[in-house]
Amino acid sequence: MFKVVLVYGFSLLINIIIIVESINPTLDDDVLGLIVFKADIIDPDGKLVSWNEDDDSPCKWVGVRCNPRSNRVSDLVLDGFGLSGKIGRGLMQLKFLSKLSLARNNLTGSVGVNLGQLTNLRVIDLSENSLSGPVPDSFFEQCGSLKSISLAGNRFTGRIPDGLGECLALGSVNFSSNQFSGVLPLGVWSLHGLRSLDVSDNLFEGEIPKDVEGLYNLREIKLRKNQFTGLVPDEIGACALLRSVDFSENSFSGTLPSSLQKLSLCSDMNFRSNLFTGEITEWIGEMGSLQSIDLSNNMFTGAVPNAIGNIKSLKVLNVSNNRFSGSLPASMINCQNIQILDVSRNSLTGFLPTWLFQLGLQTVLFSENKLAGSINGAFTSSTNISHQNLQVFDVSHNELSGEIPSDIGKFSSLRFLNMSKNSLMGEIPKTVGKLTALDSLDLSVNQLNGSIPVEIGGATSLKDLVLSQNALSGNIPSSIATCSFLTSLILSKNSLSGQVPVAMAKLADLEYVDLSFNKLSGNLPKPLANLAHLVRFNVSHNQLQGELPGGAFFNTISPSSVTGNPALCGAAVDRSCPTVLPKPIVLNPNSTGSDPDSVPQPLDNKKTVLSISALVAIGAAAVIVIGIIFITVLNFRVRSTMSRSAAAVPLSGGGFSSSPSTDTNSGKLVMFSGEPDFSTGAHALLNKDCELGRGGFGAVYRTVLGDGRSVAIKKLTVSSLVKSQDDFEREVKKLGKIHHPNLVALEGYYWTPSLQLLIYEYVSGGNLYKHLHENEDENGSSLTWNERFNIILGIAKSLAHLHRLNIIHYNLKSSNILIDGMGEPKVADFGLARLLPMLDRYVLSSKIQSALGYMAPEFACKTVKITEKCDIYGFGVLVLEIVTGKRPVEYMEDDVVILCDMVRGALEEGRVDECIDEKLQGNFPAEEAIPVIKLGLICTSQVPSNRPDMAEVINILGLIKCPSESNEDSES
Incomplete structure (x- = not known):
């Protein structure tokens, strides 16, 4: 309380000094203003230590520059100083300030000061901070001298004040990466001096007016990732100096205007992810300076125009995910500088272009088209093949045929090779072993035969090897062990035989293994149990035998992953393994033992005498039988x-x-x-x-x-x-x-x-598992969103209470969350692990095997300490289970779906609906559900230190449920 009074008193004193100074200007206004500004700033690195209020002039202070004639502060540049706090009123004293740059700091709060009153300001750069709130309407009232303003990378909201359109001297405007909304001020489109306009990554809407030709000095315009609609006006062609146009990720529609051909200086044109239709005609060939064209994710039709070949400076062409048809024009042989060619997900036909490997391309993407014919054509018909540049080659999901040419091994820089889902035949060329830089090889769903070449071990950088659904035979080569970075090995649905090589156990990074539907035999190597990162290991439908390897993963392996192996035994296949006793050694009781080669002979009386070993074996068997009887009686008595x-x-x-x-x-x-x-x-x-x-x-x-x-x-x-x-x-x-x-x-x-x-x-209401996965009430309804949210919050509060008492639950799962008659959650089974003689990981994991999917990865790593972060991981899985209505681990016919991975992947790809329980569809607030999902994913981080504690979780849930109230609380 004393600190608050002291700070308030100091602030009041400063304001009184400012008023006095306005009456008596004999003191240095700049020193006073900067000291007042510093009072609102936190300087953890001591960058402003040279700012001394006893100095007569601030001109030698760090970050301060003065006009040599007037000796007044002209520039204040504090970029990347690590400052936090707020931008205070002290700046208003700097009457001659022409440049204010506070970029790349941690400043917060709103821009409460009216910088527009500083009539000499020419440059304002507040980018890459955490400033928030709307920009005041008066911000641009007196902006006649303002030439450049950047508010990029903050959290500003609301509309841009109309006064921006009156800043006639503006040459650069950057409002990108905020949360601005509404329409841009109409006057912006008539700022004749504007050279750069960047409002990307906001919530702007509306159409571009036709009088856009007023921006005739414009060099770049970036409207990416907003909600703009309507047509691209023909008048944009009047902006003849444009070098970069980025209208991507909006809702623009119609056809692209042919007036774009007037932009002869334009080098970068991006219209990705809109609603454009129609054809791209020959006018594009007039844009001779283009280096990058991105028209992907639209609805363009027709053929790729022949005039593309006129653009000799072209480096990137991306027309993927459209409706282009026909063949790529042969004129593209003239595009000698092209590096990236992406025409995937269209309806292109014909052969793989013969000029393809003559251009020195780095990335070639032809997937999901209708290309046909032999793949050899592109290799054999090319006379000047450049082998050094190609890094990505994807021709998957076409109708290509023929053999994979051995020349593929000459592309020494290749990192990604995907020829899957075609009709390729023949053997896998041995030359793939020369691709030492290859990360991913996918040849699945073809008609390849022969064996997996031993030379595959030469591809030492491989992380993903996918050869499934072919006609491959022979053994899995042991040389695979040299691919030490391998994480995925998918060889299913072939005719592979022999044993699973012991060398596979050396692939320490393996996560996904699928050897199902082959003819593999023998025992599974015991050392496979040492593979610590396994997520899936499917060997179903083979001819394997013997006992499954022991270990954390194989103790909980899905039965569907081992089914179809009649001679395989273990808990997962619900078949006990027979006890194998060593065959007794038979000794001749009449032998002196001096002859090691002596053979037992029958006795003269023709009676068989049991050997010593046989007697020992019989005695041991008798002891075992007696023991079994004893234990049975003891169990009965117990x-x-x-x-x-x-x-x-x-x-x-x-x-x-x-x-x-x-x-x-x-x-x-x-x-x-x-x-x-x-x-x-x-x-x-x-x-x-x-x-x-x-x-x-x-x-x-x-x-x-x-x-x-x-x-x-x-x-x-x-x-x-x-x-x-x-x-x-x-x-x-x-x-x-x-x-x-x-x-x-x-x-x-x-x-x-x-x-x-x-x-x-x-507790009368049953457990959460039944509410989510089994029971529904008489009306056929399930838990509402509010009920689910309250359950999540209640679980969080209970765990926070336990953790304050230094108690770890260890066994969180939906069946241990009970629901009372009022719908409130009650966590059961807490602290029972304390009843064990020692908190041994193996004992714990065996006790809570039913919590599969909830257990933190630390349980599998003996070097990581088990803390309350284990509970937080389980809580995160519970959150995802409550929101999605799905179990933590789902066993499919030939796959295992891990809930955390499924949700993370769906969210990253924008498939939010897949992350919400279908019983809630259309009846949940997305502004709450999505942040709750993200909270669940954060809590299930693989790294314990990245997970929040439960007190933080409760605060986050409060912010999600009542953001406005939380903001008011923080401000007060």
Whole structure:
């Protein structure tokens, strides 16, 4: 409070000084103004340490420049100083300031000062900060001398003041990467001196007026990524000095005006991702200075014009995802400077152009067209092939035929090669092993035969190898191990045979492996268990045998990934592996042992005498049988004891003891509040009809106390608790003291050496899993968006409470989130891991195997510490499960879908609808749902330190639900 008063008092004093100085100008206004400006700034790196209020002049201060004649501040340039805080009123004292540049800092707040009153200002650069709010209407009231303004890379909102159109001296305007909206001031289109206009990446709308020819000095115009509509006016051709035109990612429509041909100086033309139609005619050949043409993602039709060949300076041509037809013109052989050619996703026909490899191209994309004929033509008919430049070559999804030419190995710089989904035949050329720079090779869905060449190991940079759906045979070469960067190995649906090579275990980065639908045999190599990054390993429908490798991944592998191998055994295929005893060594009891080659001989009395080894084996077998009988009897007695213990519950005061001492015959009951009567409810412990569910730590039953109150009783599995009674009671009592509206309350416990019970409050609404994936109410409806949001918030609050008490849940999943009668979430099973003798990763993971998909990656890495960040990962998966209505891991027929990966990919590609539960479609606020999805993805970061803590999560959820209220709170 004292600091606030002190700061307020200082600010008031400064304002009084400013008023006094306006009356008595004898003091240096510039020193005073800059000191006042500095008072509103935070300077963590001490860049402004030279600014001393005792100096007579600021002209030697860092970032300050003065006019040598007047000795007044003319330039204030503090770019990249790491400053934060706000732009204060002190600047208004700098009456002769002509350049203000505060770019690349961390300044926040709005531009509250009226810089328009500084009549000498020529340059304003506030770019790349965190400034926000609208630009004041008075900002451009007195802008007669203003020549350049940049507000780029901030968070400004609202409309641009109309006064901008009165700044007649303006030569450069950059408002890009903000959240400006509305239409641009009409006067902007008549600023004769304007050379550069960049308003890209905003929310501007409206049409471009026809009087755009007023911008006859314009050199570049960038309207990218807005909501502009309408036609591109013919008058744009009057802007003859234009060198760069970028109208991409808007909603412009109609045809491109032929007047564009007048832009003879234009080098960059980008109309990507609009609604343009019609043909591109020969006028484009008149734009002889063009270096880059991007017309992708529109609805252009007709043929690619022959006049393209007239543009000899052309470096980039992208006409992908349109409706172009016919063949590419042969005139393109004249485009000797072209480096990138993208004509993918059209309806082009004919052969692969014979001139293709004569141009020294770096990127060639012909995918998803209707090209036919032999692929050899482009290689054999080219006389001057340039092999050094080509890096990307994609002719996938066409109708190409013939063999893959061995000359492919000469393209030594090739990084990406995709010839999939064609009709290619023959063998994979051995020369692919010479492609040492190749990252990705996809030859899938063709008619290739022969074996995978051993030389493939020479492609040492390979990350993705996809050869599926061909007719390949032979073994998987062990040389694959030299491709040490490999992450994806997809060889499914071929006729590969032999064993899975042990060398594959050396590919430490492997994530996706699909060897399904082949003829592989033998055992899976045990060292495969060491592959720490595996996400999918599909070997279904082969002839494999023996036991699956052990390890974290293979312990939880999907059954669909190993099905179709009759001789394979292990938990995943629900087939136990036979116990193999070593064959006994038979010794001749009559032998002296001196002859190692002696063979056992029959005795004279013709009776067979058992060898010593046989006797030992029989004895061992007898011991095993006796052991099995003993364990069976012991289990029967334990069950009887447990049944008697459970059945003893009805005996009030007899079945339980409320005494602090332990009665091993009757057990010890402790209730944290009161002494209940169990006389009507203990039968539930043995009644399957009252079972609520089962988890890693035991089964849960519902029972009713004598007073009519329901409780939930968790019967803990004996094998999970090897602690002493004192340790057990100490931990349970700690858990009993934890109370929170969103946590299931622990009300008591029961102890005997053979039976341990935890007594919880009963939550009537069932668990979240059933609400999301099974149950719907009588009306057929499911959880609404508000109900889902409140569940997410409630879970976050409960975890924040646990983490404040240094308790990690360890076992978050939707079946452990209960919903009460009011729709509020209550988190169950918290802290049960404390009952284990030690928090061993293997023991933990085995206890919570049903939480597959929720477990943080740290569990698989022994060197990473398990912290509350594990809970945050599980929370993130829960968030995505609640929003999408999908399970964390979905097992398809031949695939495994990981929810986090699916949502991340869909969101990056703009497929938001796939990230929302179909039961919510059309009935959810996108402005809340999308940020919640992004929060879930942040929480599931692979790096624990990148995940927020739960307090931050709660604040973020508050901002998402009530952004305006949160802003008001922060301002106050």
